[in-house]
Amino acid sequence: MKNYKHNINSEIAFIHLISKKKQTMVAALGVTVGIAIFIFMNSLMYGFEVYSVESLFKSTPHLRIYKEEHISQPLIKTSKTDLALLTNPKITKESKKLINPNLIIEALKKQPEVIGVTPNVSANVFYNNGEAQVTGRTSGVNIEEQNTMFQLEQYIVEGKYFDLKANQNGIILGVGIAEKLNVRLADNISVTTAYGVSKVMKVVALLKTGVTNTDKTLSYTNISAAQQLNKQGASFITDIYVNINDYETAKKLIPKFKQLSGYEVEDWETANASAAAANKIRKMMAMSISFSIMLVAAFGIYNILNMTIMEKLNDIAILKAIGFSGKDVIRIFVKEAIVIGLIGIAFGLVLAMLLVKVMGNMWVGGDIGFFPIRFFPKFFGLGIGFGLIVTTLAGYIPARKAAKLDPITIFRK
Numbered sequence: 001m002k003n004y005k006h007n008i009n010s011e012i013a014f015i016h017l018i019s020k021k022k023q024t025m026v027a028a029l030g031v032t033v034g035i036a037i038f039i040f041m042n043s044l045m046y047g048f049e050v051y052s053v054e055s056l057f058k059s060t061p062h063l064r065i066y067k068e069e070h071i072s073q074p075l076i077k078t079s080k081t082d083l084a085l086l087t088n089p090k091i092t093k094e095s096k097k098l099i100n101p102n103l104i105i106e107a108l109k110k111q112p113e114v115i116g117v118t119p120n121v122s123a124n125v126f127y128n129n130g131e132a133q134v135t136g137r138t139s140g141v142n143i144e145e146q147n148t149m150f151q152l153e154q155y156i157v158e159g160k161y162f163d164l165k166a167n168q169n170g171i172i173l174g175v176g177i178a179e180k181l182n183v184r185l186a187d188n189i190s191v192t193t194a195y196g197v198s199k200v201m202k203v204v205a206l207l208k209t210g211v212t213n214t215d216k217t218l219s220y221t222n223i224s225a226a227q228q229l230n231k232q233g234a235s236f237i238t239d240i241y242v243n244i245n246d247y248e249t250a251k252k253l254i255p256k257f258k259q260l261s262g263y264e265v266e267d268w269e270t271a272n273a274s275a276a277a278a279n280k281i282r283k284m285m286a287m288s289i290s291f292s293i294m295l296v297a298a299f300g301i302y303n304i305l306n307m308t309i310m311e312k313l314n315d316i317a318i319l320k321a322i323g324f325s326g327k328d329v330i331r332i333f334v335k336e337a338i339v340i341g342l343i344g345i346a347f348g349l350v351l352a353m354l355l356v357k358v359m360g361n362m363w364v365g366g367d368i369g370f371f372p373i374r375f376f377p378k379f380f381g382l383g384i385g386f387g388l389i390v391t392t393l394a395g396y397i398p399a400r401k402a403a404k405l406d407p408i409t410i411f412r413k
């Protein structure tokens with residue numbers, strides 16, 4: 001008997017849908033638009049977030065291990081007033097040096113969360129070519145490890161990154177620096193530091209990350225060259241860069257890596273506080289927009305299905321008059337709503353995919369390149385779940401209300 005009633009309810013729901021095809025398609029279209037906009041807007045906002053994070057990681061590690069600089073203490077203090085009579089508030093170069101960096105690197109590589117480790121020697125420099133001069137920062141690196149960590153080869157626009165290893169006085173310049181100095185591949189430039197060291201270096205490659213500030217200031221040299229620029233020996237290492245399998249957990253790993261290395265550890269969010277704050281604001285905006293779209297789409301779908309059910313009050317009255325219970329009426333219209341929802345979801349997914357694909361192939365230019373929107377399966381999954389929940393509720397609420405009406409009252413209207 002239950003199976004019979006179930007079949008009858010399904011048959012009536014099907015007849016209702018095909019008897020008023022235009023009404024059914026309008027209701028499905030409402031679901032389609034709601035789902036498509038929901039997926040598209042979430043993909044757009046999240047695409048911008050991923051783009052901004054990836055831009056940071058073109059030259060910034062997930063974690064940086066370094067030695068905190070300490071200002072030297074007063075030479076003489078009075079016991080009564082505790083005031084310094086003689087002071088020497090200077091920071092020495094030696095305070096930046098990491099002790100036994102190779103042992104720290106080996107220990108870090110054994111950690112399950114770590115996917116990349118490389119030493120770094122940083123130096124603030126002046127790039128000179130004739131009378132032209134540009135201030136910036138050079139990083140002394142093991143170029144192969146640096147490429148593994150930051151995928152440098154993707155951003156080399158002229159020359160080859162591995163030529164740096166073969167040329168001890170070679171340098172990889174950001175395109176912004178090269179443009180300001182008017183230098184090209186294989187040209188020589190002079191690199192000078194505040195310590196009075198000056199080296200003539202050959203441009204072996206040009207780098208373009210797409211991040212304007214980085215391209216106008218950053219260069220890469222061999223570690224030995226950077227050590228010479230700092231007036232230091234072969235054991236001088238200022239930083240250890242660490243990448244982990246999930247950059248969002250970087251802050252949680254700081255205590256562990258502090259204990260392991262014995263030095264300060266800085267995560268990428270702290271190092272790029274303004275960019276991280278912008279990402280958080282962008283996330284909040286994305287959540288607010290998603291919620292607003294979901295709410296508007298839900299009301300739109302509800303209103304369409306509510307009108308559809310209200311137009312079928314006479315059908316409901318007839319069903320109740322011939323013996324159908326209120327629960328049967330609810331089941332019939334909920335099934336209708338689910339079918340409408342499935343049709344709308346299917347078309348919504350197709351429309352969302354088309355929108356994302358079209359926007360993703362749109363060239364913006366500048367530092368961005370193509371429009372930063374991508375396919376994110378989780379948003380398509382959320383769209384399906386959202387569509388089913390909303391359409392089911394949108395069918396259930398008015399159907400429940402209509403099922404409680406007296407058929408005689410409906411006929412009188």
